[in-house]
Amino acid sequence: KHGLVRVVKKLEIFRDLTEDKACILGQRKAYDTGDLLWTPGDSGVDMLVLITGKLHVKNDAGEIVG
Numbered sequence: 223k224h225g226l227v228r229v230v231k232k233l234e235i236f237r238d239l240t241e242d243k244a245c246i247l248g249q250r251k252a253y254d255t256g257d258l259l260w261t262p263g264d265s266g267v268d269m270l271v272l273i274t275g276k277l278h279v280k281n282d283a284g285e286i287v288g
Contacts, residue, residue, distance in 0.1 A: 225250075226249075226250045226273070227241055227244045227245055229271065229273055230244050230247055230271065231244055233271070250273075253275075259277075262282075
């Protein structure tokens with residue numbers, strides 16, 4: 223958990239948070255290759271921070287665009 227706090231506090235918008243407040247931001251979660259995290263039209267208020275690995279953004283045709 224402390225490793226996640228260190229990563230989050232590197233982000234400018236969270237830099238001034240105390241460690242206690244940074245700890246309540248969220249939790250670390252691992253995903254498997256091919257997992258779908260979000261699709262257009264889904265509602266959500268989450269912010270994801272990629273710590274390690276790769277994330278592909280695909281358009282409606284399934285082409286990687288980012």
